[in-house]
Amino acid sequence: MTAINRRTFLASAAALAASPAWGQVMGSGEVDVAIIGAGAAGIAAARRVAAAGKRYALIEAGPRVGGRCVTDTKSFSAPFDTGAHWIRQFDINPVVKAAAKANLDVYPEPSGQRIRVGARHARESELETFLAAQVRATRAISEAARGKADVAAARALPKDLAEWYDTIEFALGPLAIGKDLADVSAMDFARLESDTDAFCRQGYGTLLAKAAEGLSVQLSTPANTIRWERSLEVETPKGSIGARAIIVTVSTNVLTSGRIKFSPDLPRRQLDAASKLKLGTYERVALDMPGNPLGLAPDDFVLEQSKDPNTAALLANVGRSSLCFVDIAGRFGQSLAAQGEQAMKAFAIDWLVKLYGGDVRKAVRSTQATQWFKDQWILGGMSSAAPGAQLLRRVLMEPLRDRVYFAGEAVHETAWGTVNGAWESGERAAEAALRKMGALKDKEKETPKREERSPRKRRR
Numbered sequence: 531m532t533a534i535n536r537r538t539f540l541a542s543a544a545a546l547a548a549s550p551a552w553g554q555v556m557g558s559g560e561v562d563v564a565i566i567g568a569g570a571a572g573i574a575a576a577r578r579v580a581a582a583g584k585r586y587a588l589i590e591a592g593p594r595v596g597g598r599c600v601t602d603t604k605s606f607s608a609p610f611d612t613g614a615h616w617i618r619q620f621d622i623n624p625v626v627k628a629a630a631k632a633n634l635d636v637y638p639e640p641s642g643q644r645i646r647v648g649a650r651h652a653r654e655s656e657l658e659t660f661l662a663a664q665v666r667a668t669r670a671i672s673e674a675a676r677g678k679a680d681v682a683a684a685r686a687l688p689k690d691l692a693e694w695y696d697t698i699e700f701a702l703g704p705l706a707i708g709k710d711l712a713d714v715s716a717m718d719f720a721r722l723e724s725d726t727d728a729f730c731r732q733g734y735g736t737l738l739a740k741a742a743e744g745l746s747v748q749l750s751t752p753a754n755t756i757r758w759e760r761s762l763e764v765e766t767p768k769g770s771i772g773a774r775a776i777i778v779t780v781s782t783n784v785l786t787s788g789r790i791k792f793s794p795d796l797p798r799r800q801l802d803a804a805s806k807l808k809l810g811t812y813e814r815v816a817l818d819m820p821g822n823p824l825g826l827a828p829d830d831f832v833l834e835q836s837k838d839p840n841t842a843a844l845l846a847n848v849g850r851s852s853l854c855f856v857d858i859a860g861r862f863g864q865s866l867a868a869q870g871e872q873a874m875k876a877f878a879i880d881w882l883v884k885l886y887g888g889d890v891r892k893a894v895r896s897t898q899a900t901q902w903f904k905d906q907w908i909l910g911g912m913s914s915a916a917p918g919a920q921l922l923r924r925v926l927m928e929p930l931r932d933r934v935y936f937a938g939e940a941v942h943e944t945a946w947g948t949v950n951g952a953w954e955s956g957e958r959a960a961e962a963a964l965r966k967m968g969a970l971k972d973k974e975k976e977t978p979k980r981e982e983r984s985p986r987k988r989r990r
């Protein structure tokens with residue numbers, strides 16, 4: 531059985547004291563920085579503000595921290611990451627660093643990944659053809675990105691990918707970034723960087739939650755209105771919070787949904803940018819299959835040679851458990867997820883039966899399916915720029931009157947769509963707010979910027 535590496539497919543805050551000293555937090559009243567959303571970006575921002583000795587309020591609409599990076603420890607005997615699972619760029623990943631003291635088991639992604647051609651494994655020669663085709667596809671998109679116009683990544687794909695076309699389109703588009711390549715800017719695609727990936731045996735969500743320990747978070751407290759005219763104020767059902775700066779970390783789909791009222795209105799420039807940086811679809815079916823009926827190694831990653839876009843990816847025996855993930859994404863994932871959880875589970879089982887035979891059906895003990903697109907506080911998978919819209923990420927980085935800052939995965943130019951990118955954007959927004967209020971004078975205290983670090987390899 532031939533194995534290839536998945537990456538070939540997808541081609542501190544320093545002195546944090548213990549909890550009570552982490553900035554003064556207020557439910558209703560005045561703080562230095564109000565932070566909306568306790569996902570990776572909000573957690574990072576709150577830690578940075580606290581480390582500078584300033585007061586913050588971190589409010590979260592949902593009943594838990596983590597946003598799109600959360601581990602369900604109740605549904606199965608093993609931890610189930612319902613959102614982010616791959617720890618991107620783990621050697622420099624700030625979440626891994628922030629949670630280092632928790633001593634969770636973070637290990638590099640193993641290299642035992644496979645491709646199925648019907649009900650058999652791909653032969654060596656087929657894999658070579660696939661890999662060569664994928665390298666050409668990735669190069670073609672990067673070259674298109676150097677052109678004058680920012681075109682759809684799909685337009686750049688070589689025409690002769692033959693029987694590998696749909697697999698490559700799926701691996702580079704839906705699977706990597708939640709959208710079909712027809713819906714994604716070639717420039718945005720080409721700028722996305724990544725390096726070595728890792729997994730956390732207890733779950734990426736558990737790791738992020740550890741990084742949030744000691745922070746005071748007001749759960750089930752949605753921001754209904756953000757007033758940013760003369761003074762700054764966040765209105766919630768539990769009271770109003772006055773602030774000197776506000777950091778908004780909600781997803782672009784939430785930002786454009788009108789769920790948070792801005793007074794005065796959010797400027798058209800920011801609204802347009804967010805609407806062209808919308809989230810795609812990325813959903814997961816988890817199946818508990820004791821006894822290893824697929825005959826795969828822990829964390830084996832499997833794609834199929836597909837003849838159409840209706841395909842998926844398998845991560846088997848997650849963290850040495852009997853849990854398997856079937857990930858669906860992009861336009862196909864969107865239409866399947868819209869049919870409901872039962873349809874998703876049925877697809878996942880039928881797909882596994884197609885690849886591994888009828889015994890799989892009997893081996894499935896229990897299943898769960900995510901519905902991120904329906905979660906009113908998230909509304910999708912991850913953000914990518916529409917063709918022509920790559921530069922709009924910069925627009926979202928512009929603060930409103932130097933007092934309202936945007937952060938979150940969409941507000942990162944090279945690590946968008948990732949937990950680490952969201953974290954970095956949260957730290958950056960916090961530092962900008964602190965600098966503006968004169969609380970960050972010493973340049974050396976700032977988090978080193980990505981450009982100042984050693985150059986990274988691209989994800990693909």
Ligand SMILES: Cc1cc2nc3c(=O)[nH]c(=O)nc-3n(C[C@H](O)[C@H](O)[C@H](O)COP(=O)(O)OP(=O)(O)OC[C@H]3O[C@@H](n4cnc5c(N)ncnc54)[C@H](O)[C@@H]3O)c2cc1C
Nearest residue numbers: 567569570571591597598614615616753907938939948949
């Ligand atoms: C299924 C799936 C798989 C993924 N896989 C990976 C992966 O393997 N690796 C990876 O790096 N990334 C992955 N991602 C992407 C990653 O999860 C996100 O990029 C990252 O978690 C986003 O963090 P954030 O802080 O920007 O936003 P969010 O996590 O969305 O946090 C925003 C928070 O704001 C809250 N909120 C919304 N509205 C309000 C309001 N009005 N008031 C207060 N709070 C509000 C939300 O509840 C949420 O908690 C995946 C995403 C999904 C959905």
